[in-house]
Amino acid sequence: MHFSTSFLALALASSVSAHTIMYGVWVNGVDQGEGTNSYIRSPPNNSPVKDLHSPDLVCGVTGGNAVPSFVKAAGGDTVTFEWFRNYRNDDIIDPSHEGPIITYIAPYTSGNGAGPIWTKIAEAGFSNGEWAIDKLIANNGKIDVALPNLAAGKYLLRQEIIALHEADADVAVNPSRGAQFYPSCVQLEVTGSGTVVPNQNFDINSYQSTDPGIFFDLYTKYSSYKIPGPPCFVPSSSNPPSSGTPPVPAPAPSPAPSGTPYVPPTTLLTSVRPAATKPSSCSGSGYRKA
Numbered sequence: 001m002h003f004s005t006s007f008l009a010l011a012l013a014s015s016v017s018a019h020t021i022m023y024g025v026w027v028n029g030v031d032q033g034e035g036t037n038s039y040i041r042s043p044p045n046n047s048p049v050k051d052l053h054s055p056d057l058v059c060g061v062t063g064g065n066a067v068p069s070f071v072k073a074a075g076g077d078t079v080t081f082e083w084f085r086n087y088r089n090d091d092i093i094d095p096s097h098e099g100p101i102i103t104y105i106a107p108y109t110s111g112n113g114a115g116p117i118w119t120k121i122a123e124a125g126f127s128n129g130e131w132a133i134d135k136l137i138a139n140n141g142k143i144d145v146a147l148p149n150l151a152a153g154k155y156l157l158r159q160e161i162i163a164l165h166e167a168d169a170d171v172a173v174n175p176s177r178g179a180q181f182y183p184s185c186v187q188l189e190v191t192g193s194g195t196v197v198p199n200q201n202f203d204i205n206s207y208q209s210t211d212p213g214i215f216f217d218l219y220t221k222y223s224s225y226k227i228p229g230p231p232c233f234v235p236s237s238s239n240p241p242s243s244g245t246p247p248v249p250a251p252a253p254s255p256a257p258s259g260t261p262y263v264p265p266t267t268l269l270t271s272v273r274p275a276a277t278k279p280s281s282c283s284g285s286g287y288r289k290a
């Protein structure tokens with residue numbers, strides 16, 4: 001069969017636009033405006049990342065470029081992520097791109113997020129015959145995540161879509177196929193009096209190409225799917241604020257006058273036990289009603 005050049009160009013163009021990119025964030029139902037390169041470390045286009053060893057897997061190919069703004073939210077707030085193929089109110093993602101949507105948080109870094117700093121706060125995979133992607137499309141590209149009752153400070157909030165339509169091959173064996181990752185990192189500033197400090201210390205690059213949730217055949221019969229990464233973080237009394245990495249460096253104590261023994265400020269010792277927290281969405285991310 002013979003294809004004209006223009007047909008091939010069209011086919012290539014449409015396969016590119018079948019991908020997806022994060023457009024913006026809502027907080028408790030309030031639109032925070034377009035986040036692209038404002039509070040989202042947006043990649044230059046909607047292409048996926050496939051190299052599990054690359055830091056690009058963490059926050060995308062330009063994930064090490066800090067952006068000027070932060071989304072402001074309080075612990076316990078509902079953050080809604082909004083995804084589109086190319087621009088707002090475009091299609092969401094090609095329905096062939098079935099797969100999970102996973103959300104992680106880390107203490108803020110102006111770097112690319114590589115290393116063991118991440119905690120999984122929400123995940124949605126395959127349940128009741130439906131993929132997270134199906135729900136995302138049905139909900140006009142929006143997916144809700146409840147923030148844990150986080151300690152105030154700056155964070156990176158990372159949501160990834162993993163598209164499994166070519167994941168029936170191990171990318172380490174066949175680099176032209178494999179799971180497609182769409183990672184996106186939002187700069188977040190948490191206010192309020194929350195006390196939870198996420199402490200899983202997970203390294204996104206510890207994903208393996210043979211993990212059952214990454215090397216997965218959509219084209220055979222299946223009834224379950226194992227979402228990659230650690231189990232979802234559940235804040236508890238075993239997670240007092242003193243454990244884990246604080247979201248921002250504690251201010252250095254002012255130097256004591258020489259000759260005077262240093263006495264730590266007592267205010268640092270006041271909130272040792274976390275307050276009761278609203279359940280986070282670890283049992284599955286919610287979706288806005290379409």
Ligand SMILES: [Cu+2]
Nearest residue numbers: 018019020097
């Ligand atoms: Cu795609």
